[in-house]
Amino acid sequence: MSLRVAAASLLKKLRFPASHFFAASTATTNAFSGKLKLFRWYQTGAHGCRIDLRDPCLWIVMSGHVAMTLGISASTVFAEDATTEASSDNDPGGDLIGLRKIEDDSVVSNIHTAKWRVFTDKARQFFLQGKLDEAEKLFLSAIEEAKEGFGEKDPHVASACNNLAELYRVKKAFDKAEPLYLEAINILEESFGPDDVRVGVAVHNLGQFYLGQRKLEEARVSYEIKRRVLGYGHSECSDTMYHLGVVLYLQGKERDAEALIKDSIRMLEEGGEGESFVCIRRLRYLSQIYMKSHRIAEAEMVQRKILHVMELSKGWYFLDTVIAAESLALTLQASGNTKDSKELLERCLNVRKDLLPSDHIQIGANLLHLARVAMLDCSQHKKLDVSRAKAELDMAKNHLYNSIRISRQCLEKVLKQKDKLKKFSKPGDSRKEGQVALAILLQSLYTLSSVELDKQELQEIQERDNINIEAQEALLQCISTYKEFVHKRSIADTPEIKNEYLSCLKRAQNLFGHKVDE
Template identity: 55%
Template sequence: MLIRRTLGFSKRIQSALRFPAARILSNINPCFALSGSPDICAQICSSSSTWSKHHWRMLSGIMLFGQTALFIGLSENLVLAEDSSVVDNDQGQGFLAGLRRIEDGSVISNAHTSKWRIFTDNGRELFLKGKLDEAEKYFLAALEEAKEGFGTRDPHVASSCNNLAELYRVRKAFEKAEPLYLEAINILEESFGTDDIRVGAAFHNLGQFYLAQRKLDQAHACYERALKIKGRVLGYGHTDYANTMYHLGTVLHLQGKEKDSVALVQESIRILEEIGQGETTTCVRRMRYLSQMLLKSNRLVEAENLQRKILHILEISKGWDSMDTVVAAEDLALTLQSLGSLQDAQELLERCLDIRKTIIAEDHIQIAANMLHLARIALLKSNQLRRMKIADARGEVERAKVLLDDSIRIAKTALNQSRKKQSVQNNSTQKNLKDEHVALIILLQSLDTIGLWEAAKHELGEKEDHIFPSEAELALRECLSIIKEVGEEQNRCNQRHEDENRQEDDHINIQMETCCQGVEDSIFKARTSSKRCLFFRSASLFCSGV
């Protein structure tokens, strides 16, 4: 009901009447006049839309306002593929620390205030540098200083509790973080009332905390509360209101409420567009996330239109020599492939491949992935052409084989390089593990597609030499060998990992075991079936889910 009322009211309100509360507050409290928008900042970029992440896997935005300095969302978004509002610039430089310092004359200046500010600032700077142990010491000192100097129920204490809670959340010390969040909210409600913007900001932070743990019902309640407060205080066209609306939409999406989630994310994008932020990094990131939601709901035409819009924005703002533009074009190409527009998809992917070769090394794993996509499209085109233009169909099959061979070669090279780095460093860094995982997926999928290639050859009526094992069977056997090897390595890693990682590792092992059984079944079918073509079809996609 709140969602419907929110969307209905947002559509009726006129843009000329936006921000009335913000203008009133700017006359009362100088912090609003200086800040413009108390943004809540936090971001980890999704892997689906970009191939790189910030070294520290966190984006921090700090806001000092009111009678207390309150961190607004020093956070690591562990759930979303695509967005958490940041203080963007029009060049799309995400991963910026939006730091805003606002001095409030209402704070009584004394020795405790000075020490508290020094401890808080030092903790913030260390946090931004990734020195979490040192930052924790300063945040603890700031909390003690606030309690001693201002009393245990003072807003300074709430600020320090929130700062420390955010640090614990990033470190995944959730049991330490939650009581600090709740204490901060209680103090702020006592000090400023239940509808104060600082309370809304604190509820937004708590919502992110629950979202990181997949506690969706609690996150939903926190974001709804924050949305009510921000709408009343800031106005229904404010960027921070749109930010919380977007986060609520992502929670609804994870809860399976697709219709409401799409509506909220669309509305958050519309608000940004109406205030001239439709081409910012934040807005584009939300569009990408929305396109993923539409694809998941099988709303392919809507997703295609949105992806064309994203590509147009990036073409103008960044040009084709930007990897962001290339990734957007690749996303559109894959959607076009799903819609059956194979020629358009092929042309886009060929352009992506040509540009990638000018930006990155020709043996980069992204090149292999691009070739794999092109090989699959070539096989689909051969299937379309085989009844009318048999020669063209055979040409597409031959082209697919060349692309697959190159993709397999590059993926094997990347996988070996990643493993060598780990052996030299004697430690598996997060980046090395990610690189290995990506290379492994591309290699398995490329080997798996060899089965589809041989099936396509068979359907074109090409003579078989009846040599066993066939090339497809050899490829699938290689898949099986790789999967078993990775499973054994994963078991060894399990002994070294901390408890917080073991659940994920077990999930990977289950995937590996399922994939192994699938490939073994496929090989058995290859030896017993009188029609090898049926085997190649049944063998496809066993490895793609690893």
């Protein structure tokens, strides 16, 4: 307990200053094209009611270097898109929280209420288990029971509509989901008034729906409405500000987005949640914004703060702490601070070797990053100390050989256990693991070709017709590996994997001086 108190005390010195960004936004008059009379909520005041509202989804926040699908850092491979983050389509359990939010809290007083409750609770259980077809039938029964027992415009109907809409969102049946969201909002507005918290939560769910489809303006309007309903002082306002910040960032309004996200972080810290999972993820998202705008020093500051919190609250023998350290190491690498980057990456590798199997893909990614740092060291020393530069390249080569070996082992394991993993893992786990392993393998082979070319340069082999055999072999392996696992062995292709393959192909064509078969 004393450790947490000490951490909280120290974090007070690290907090972001309040930006006081809470200006009212102007409603876009045609945003919903007459589907719902939402915009008159802009003229209402904040509601005084305070109920316990939590995030309706488990937010998956991008980090510039962290592949969040498996908790690894592999350049920017598989960093979660902000749309995915906010929609949480792949996590029915996270959405279950949202299903409970807009219910009327009336006491079970009649048979209709009891039956509605049974249908709803059982449907939620199926939803949490991923049994969406069974859940859908029960949610439909809950709507029918609510309408029969309470009337077409009762809050029980709104709750049931919202639940079914959330299920359709997860199933990507978007044409079915939207009318249900709108019906729920209309019923709640008529029952409780436009400035009720339950209306705000229902509109928030609609915002999640729009954000998942990249309908950014509609999502922005929804979050603005919820923000107005809650009021700046509400305990849950930080969530709305953050989600609105994500939308504004995707719309290219970086300054406004940054101000909102920083304010949402500050509010969490002042509420004693500075060490929470949600706060850490928002800090990671903020560092991503800084990295994408090449504000390396500010990204480093945020990432140092994350690592500091993780060290105090979790300790080093915790994989989330290792991921935070690795993100910082890659930012230091981008700023040219190879010494500190290398020290952090070596520490991450040692901890991972203690916590994970020797062939875990995180270890392969860690070795790839160490190889890249060694190459940077070589570049810095090749003019002054050739022998040291060669030693760095030999070290990089050794790291890459191990990274390639581990990535191949992981791919083979994924393919062999594919059917077994489907039975015991969440849908898509093995697919994602295979994609990440393949991306790391392609990156490692490409980097190996760079090592061989740098080594050739140090040896002063300048003849143009002297093809570097080792570099050639690495590139040909990269190309053949892509064809083997994507075309023949059913690892799903992604833009990231495709880009790695095309990089290998382009370098091979430049190196060989002729077109290489794709």
